[in-house]
Amino acid sequence: QVQLVESGGGLVQAGGSLRLSCAASGGTFSRYAIGWFRQASGKEREFVARITRSGAIIDLADSVKGRFTISRDNAKNTVYLQMNSLKPEDTAVYYCAADWRTPVRQENQYFYWGQGTQVTVSS
Numbered sequence: 275q276v277q278l279v280e281s282g283g284g285l286v287q288a289g290g291s292l293r294l295s296c297a298a299s300g301g302t303f304s305r306y307a308i309g310w311f312r313q314a315s316g317k318e319r320e321f322v323a324r325i326t327r328s329g330a331i332i333d334l335a336d337s338v339k340g341r342f343t344i345s346r347d348n349a350k351n352t353v354y355l356q357m358n359s360l361k362p363e364d365t366a367v368y369y370c371a372a373d374w375r376t377p378v379r380q381e382n383q384y385f386y387w388g389q390g391t392q393v394t395v396s397s
Contacts, residue, residue, distance in 0.1 A: 275300045275301065276298055276299070276300045276301040276306065276372055276386045277298065277299045277300045277386075278296055278297070278298055278370050278371070278372060278386055278387065279296070279297045279299075279388055279389070280294060280296050280369065280370050280388045280390060280391040281294070281295050281297070281391060282294040282391060283368060283391030283392045283393045284392075284394070285394045285395075286360055286393075286394070286395055286396070287395070287396050288360060288361055288362055288395055288396065288397050289359060289360065290360050290395070291356070291358045291359075291360065292357045292393060293354055293355070293356050293357070294354065294355040294357065294368055294370075294393070295353070295354055295355075296310070296353040296354075296355070296370030296388060297350075297351060298351045298352070298353075298372065299351065303348055303351040304327055304328070304348040305327060305374050306372040306373060306374055306386075307325065307326050307327055307372065307375075307376065307377050308324065308344075308346065308370060308372050309321065309322075309323070309324040309325075309370065309371045309372075309377060309379075309383075309384055310323045310324070310344065310353075310368060310369070310370050310371075311368070311369045311370075311371060311381060312364075312366035312367065312368045312369070312393075313366055313369070313390075314363075314365060314366040314367075315366075317366075319369070319381060320335070321335050321379040321380075321381075322334070322335050322338055322355070322368070323335065323338065323342060323344040323355060324344070324377065324378065324379065325344045325345070325346050325353060329346045329348075332344050332345075333378070333379070335379075337363075338357075338364075341358050341359045341360075342355060342356065342357050342358070343355075343356045344356075353370060355368070355370075357393070360393075360395045361395060362395045362396065362397045363395075364393060365395050366392075366393060367390040367391065367392050367393075368390060368391050368392075368393055369387055369388055369389075370387075370388045371384035371386060371387045371388070372385070372386040372387075373385045373386070
């Protein structure tokens with residue numbers, strides 16, 4: 275059983291930066307691929323970024339490419355989502371998710387989910 279806890283959300287002005295963290299416990303972290311998703315109010319949850327178990331492969335949604343990066347520190351059981359040049363349309367609850375298989379961009383490919391952290395970008 276893996277528990278995921280997101281942190282680092284908050285209120286930031288457009289053009290600013292935030293770094294989200296996803297801390298895992300209860301399992302061997304390096305065995306899990308991690309994804310970040312977000313859900314804006316009134317919208318469906320959407321894929322943001324993912325990173326494979328070793329960190330060798332990363333994948334970013336087109337909407338965040340060039341502004342967000344994803345990384346992991348397996349020694350600290352943590353995945354990071356660095357968000358730069360934030361825009362009001364990035365406002366959403368951000369979730370991290372984990373799976374031991376080979377998930378890509380679909381929600382149903384991830385078994386474990388965190389509770390989410392709110393990111394609000396003001397214009």
